[in-house]
Amino acid sequence: MASAPLPPPTLLVAPAFSGARALRHILSAHPAINIAPELDVLVDAITPDGRFMKRDAFLRSIEYDVRFKRLGLTIPPGENFAGIARSLYAQIVAARPDAMVHGFSLEQDFDRILWLWPDARFIHLVRDGRDVAVGNVRAHRAGNLWHGIADWAESEALWDRMSHKLPADRQFALRFEMLVNEPDYELQRLCAFLGLPPVPAMLQQAPILMQEAQGLWRKAETKEISAAEHRAARWLLQNSYFLSGTVRPPSIIRRIRLNLSNWVAVANHRRRLLGTGLWLKSKIVGKIGTRKAKARIRRRQFDIASRQPD
Numbered sequence: 001m002a003s004a005p006l007p008p009p010t011l012l013v014a015p016a017f018s019g020a021r022a023l024r025h026i027l028s029a030h031p032a033i034n035i036a037p038e039l040d041v042l043v044d045a046i047t048p049d050g051r052f053m054k055r056d057a058f059l060r061s062i063e064y065d066v067r068f069k070r071l072g073l074t075i076p077p078g079e080n081f082a083g084i085a086r087s088l089y090a091q092i093v094a095a096r097p098d099a100m101v102h103g104f105s106l107e108q109d110f111d112r113i114l115w116l117w118p119d120a121r122f123i124h125l126v127r128d129g130r131d132v133a134v135g136n137v138r139a140h141r142a143g144n145l146w147h148g149i150a151d152w153a154e155s156e157a158l159w160d161r162m163s164h165k166l167p168a169d170r171q172f173a174l175r176f177e178m179l180v181n182e183p184d185y186e187l188q189r190l191c192a193f194l195g196l197p198p199v200p201a202m203l204q205q206a207p208i209l210m211q212e213a214q215g216l217w218r219k220a221e222t223k224e225i226s227a228a229e230h231r232a233a234r235w236l237l238q239n240s241y242f243l244s245g246t247v248r249p250p251s252i253i254r255r256i257r258l259n260l261s262n263w264v265a266v267a268n269h270r271r272r273l274l275g276t277g278l279w280l281k282s283k284i285v286g287k288i289g290t291r292k293a294k295a296r297i298r299r300r301q302f303d304i305a306s307r308q309p310d
Contacts, residue, residue, distance in 0.1 A: 008119040010103035013110040017135025018127040029201040034099035046112040052081040064302035127176035130217035143265030145228035156235035
């Protein structure tokens with residue numbers, strides 16, 4: 001007997017440090033909601049025009065992907081990329097078969113998932129991009145707010161394009177700050193979108209939201225805040241976030257300094273994480289090393305990264 005078709009997935013979409021993990025934790029308290037962690041390896045394997053990565057190339061791309069390994073999903077033998085994607089989603093569903101809503105999280109390029117599931121639903125969580133930028137800086141993914149806010153602005157631009165094309169019954173947007181201040185109301189709205197009654201256990205998990213620091217961007221220097229706000233002004237205003245003052249584009253000299261400080265901060269973090277010797281070796285091998293040498297370096301980097309907290 002053929003297995004029942006899987007329901008279209010529900011995607012929780014938001015860039016890193018938007019509070020999506022806290023929201024997913026709250027949603028997991030509902031017995032009928034099953035949203036898995038980030039599965040960006042899927043959209044990474046799809047081009048903007050819908051071409052899929054070949055099986056062997058996809059397997060190479062995830063071989064040293066720490067976040068994917070932590071999901072505990074298995075790759076089916078013999079399947080092409082589309083078959084692999086369907087199998088991964090089926091494993092997510094099978095982990096909680098009694099749930100009615102299934103899906104996973106995405107941090108970037110989330111429109112590309114429509115090439116696999118054209119009927120997918122989306123929950124878009126938006127947070128003040130300046131707080132997101134601080135998260136990127138504190139995690140050493142960026143060296144300043146100017147670079148830290150870039151992914152957020154790109155994500156909001158993408159959602160703006162998508163939201164005009166998706167039917168209303170397949171999209172839901174909520175603000176992180178509203179979720180923090182009025183969790184009962186916001187969770188009721190979200191459950192109504194999902195077609196489920198809210199359960200008290202969700203609200204009991206809401207205090208986890210308070211662990212997310214807010215407003216730390218205000219402690220940055222005025223010029224850095226102004227540059228970040230200039231980069232994302234349209235999306236900050238569109239999402240009802242007030243600008244802190246007069247927004248001016250950074251001068252050419254200022255941009256050079258921002259780019260340099262970003263490179264130094266990210267490189268220094270990478271050097272501290274790997275150790276100076278391995279960091280230097282990875283730079284050299286990456287440029288002139290053999291395929292086997294590059295594989296050994298990637299394995300050592302993977303071993304170190306796998307020991308770091310998620």
